[in-house]
Amino acid sequence: MAKVWVYAEVGPDGPHPASLELLTKARSIADTVEAVALGPGATQTAVALGDHGAQTVFASDDPVYAEYLAQPAAHALVGLIEEHRPNMVLFATTYDSRDVAGRVQARTGSTLMSNATDVLSLDRVQTQIFGGATVVDVELSGPDPKLVLVRPKSFPAEPAGGTADVVEVNAEIPEDRKRARRAERHEEAAAGPKLEEARVVIAGGRGLQDPANFAILEELASAIGSAAVGATRAVVDAGWVPYSYQVGQTGKTVKPDVYIAVGISGATQHLVGMKGSKRIVAINKDPDAPIFKLADLGVVGDALKVVPKLIEEIKARKP
Amino acid sequence: MNLVVLVKYVPEPQGIPTLGEDFLVVREGVEGALDPGDEYAVEAALQLVEAHGGDVALVSMGPEGAMAALRRGLSMGADRGVLVTDPVLRGADILVTARVLAAAVRRGDYDLVLAGVESTDGSTGTLPMTVAELLEIPSATFARKVEVIDGSLRAERQTEAGYDVVESPLPALATVTGSAAEPRYPTLKGIMQSKQKPVEQLSVADLGLSTEDMESSQQVASVKAATVKGPGEVIEAGDEAASRIADILADAKVI
Missing domain, CATH: 3.40.50.620 (HUPs)
Structure with a gap:
């Protein structure tokens, strides 16, 4: 038995x-x-x-x-x-x-x-x-x-x-x-739907260049509505966003309907957390970025220019 | 304060390692380095010693080439190294590796053992905890910050919701993330000095372990390429890029 x-x-x-x-x-x-x-x-x-x-x-x-x-x-x-x-x-x-x-x-x-x-x-x-x-x-x-x-x-x-x-x-x-004691608990959760449950995940990486640029991802998420913002380990480690954003081997596993990777090259440990997504869109300056091998649609170019246009396009399409 | 850092020599940390015909990762005759994840632990240890005084020992298991990883840590500023190398350890699993590392750590006095969260090649993320249990010490994994305050460990441990503050008496073990400390580059002086620093090379017998305890309990039965959907279309960013992405969102009925 x-x-x-x-x-x-x-x-x-x-x-x-x-x-x-x-x-x-x-x-x-x-x-x-x-x-x-x-x-x-x-x-x-x-x-x-x-x-x-x-x-x-x-x-x-x-x-x-x-x-x-x-x-x-x-x-x-x-x-x-x-x-x-x-x-x-x-x-x-x-x-x-x-x-x-x-x-x-x-x-x-x-x-x-x-x-x-x-x-x-x-x-x-x-x-x-x-x-x-x-x-x-x-x-x-x-x-x-x-x-x-x-x-x-x-x-x-x-x-x-x-x-x-x-x-x-x-x-x-x-x-x-009874030695290592949890003395305090702190929550740093993001607003909006949970990363693991959101129908759309927009994730940012080093290619965004500056932590301030993460704001355009939040803006894109709210334009879409049912979207959550995620991040790579590199930018979490760099302190741009809290760990609760991290997608990948040591972070969350997500399988949304659409995954939009912005300025993410596609390190192995990131891919395992998102490769099960139904549709994958990648925006990256480097045409050789490994993320493009996984993407249904890859856009080679500056994310800081593409994303604002996408926000406009979505707003224009919404009734 | 005596600190021990568990370090690993990994093949091709920036690329994709190669599997040999025996399905084991090829570790010899390839370009390798100190696991980038371990550099954070070395740096965190160096900063603790700079603040509180003491000694940093690096402990590693691997082929003879793993000496390069120890040298890197020593040139960053660690004081000494221990490398356990033995043909019987080829293909060792986590339990075997943990037994070896715990035995090597136990040979000296230690207050705090630090390690990276997980290795870049194996990514199991369980080894430090198995070592902690074998040493019968408490642990705080996944720490984005480690401090020693009044002789106790205080760690900020990342959680799915945010972070917890964990307090523990010493001796203890902690694993650190990339947020814990920005690794320093070895200076020329550091590199020169590292050559004079003591590195002990030990075999399984030197540690008093029996070869029976060295048997791996995981065997690769088959390896095949995953079925992946072929790469899709790649376009240049232009006027149509935004509308093409929006089409995908519309197709998924999310806008």
């Missing part, structure tokens, strides 16, 4: 959307599908997790999991793994889950596969390397459970209409695992 677990990160709005995607996938490779949810609000997530296929949800609402980074969650998860022996544990590629998975691996001595884009069986996963140009199947060996970090939006989340049994987790967290 194959048993696959999903580590379901608990957020302010319920389970992380990717955990529902992972449950949907888990149903196709295992008879027993269970989830682990730790932190305030965990018990409530059992409804959505059950609906997507979790037969059992191991849950704890203990605030210790939100207050201290990674160590308490890894400790509790290792305890549960030793008790219930799943064959595989799936995690969404998020910062918190990545931290927990990395720590669990050290304790279980089992393999940890990052950046999976598909889970083929209990010992085989698929990943894409070189910005998605190459697909690699990887065989996982060593002791169970196989630990797999899956990129969000790799599969759709489909409800199965089930109900989960909730098993309360009462893990004793040792004091020496």
